[in-house]
Amino acid sequence: MFSQIPLQTPKRDPDGAWNYFDGALKTWFVQAENGTFTSRQVFKHSNPHTGNGRKSTATPPYHWHIYQTETFEVKGGVLCYDLDGKLGKLKAGESVTIPPYHYHTFWSDPDAGVDLDVNITVSGGPNPGFDETFIHNFYGYLSSAIMQGHAPNLFQMLAFLDSADVVLVDFPLWTGRLANVVLGRWIGRGLGGYKVQYKEFSEDSE
Numbered sequence: 526m527f528s529q530i531p532l533q534t535p536k537r538d539p540d541g542a543w544n545y546f547d548g549a550l551k552t553w554f555v556q557a558e559n560g561t562f563t564s565r566q567v568f569k570h571s572n573p574h575t576g577n578g579r580k581s582t583a584t585p586p587y588h589w590h591i592y593q594t595e596t597f598e599v600k601g602g603v604l605c606y607d608l609d610g611k612l613g614k615l616k617a618g619e620s621v622t623i624p625p626y627h628y629h630t631f632w633s634d635p636d637a638g639v640d641l642d643v644n645i646t647v648s649g650g651p652n653p654g655f656d657e658t659f660i661h662n663f664y665g666y667l668s669s670a671i672m673q674g675h676a677p678n679l680f681q682m683l684a685f686l687d688s689a690d691v692v693l694v695d696f697p698l699w700t701g702r703l704a705n706v707v708l709g710r711w712i713g714r715g716l717g718g719y720k721v722q723y724k725e726f727s728e729d730s731e
Contacts (some may be wrong), residue, residue, distance in 0.1 A: 527680065527717035533669040535661070541568075544685040545663060545668035546574035552584045561648035562656045568633040570602070570645065576635055579605070582671050583664070584632040589625070591690040591702070592650025595689050596622045601642035603634035625649070628694050650690060658722060659689045663691075665691040665726035681719045683709030688721040696698070 633641035
């Protein structure tokens with residue numbers, strides 16, 4: 526089995542928030558019904574992990590979804606996004622919907638001076654994919670690695686993404702999907718023993 530970093534159980538708030546990067550990123554479950562899942566996420570503007578623009582630790586990698594349609598609905602602050610190479614901004618009350626196969630990422634506007642509060646809804650596809658379990662494990666692992674001074678393991682990260690039907694843009698000529706299967710599923714999970722669900726990031730972790 527490949528080496529694994531020590532996993533840190535995220536702090537939970539009384540209002541249901543999960544804390545990552547020492548509270549710089551908070552997530553809440555909003556709803557899951559009729560094939561859709563909604564998560565609320567708050568990115569602190571004054572923290573280097575979430576308030577450093579696109580370079581922030583918590584900024585999702587540039588990616589696309591195989592099946593899911595994703596909608597960002599801003600509740601507070603300013604959301605910056607890159608959609609197929611075009612940059613945009615959303616303020617409170619504004620939203621954007623991103624169909625499958627479109628490259629995208631988002632981050633909190635560092636010039637806004639306030640926290641980004643956004644609801645993210647994902648729907649579609651045969652795989653639940655981007656759900657609460659994925660959020661807890663993906664951010665839980667990333668936070669554990671970064672807060673202990675470790676670089677995230679590529680095989681582990683691709684295993685997470687493969688399980689959620691999320692593909693990185695970084696791989697050329699659409700080989701990202703193949704990388705998920707070969708590096709994430711076959712090598713990471715099959716040979717390395719990495720998981721996509723850890724007890725440290727489960728609802729029973731407290």
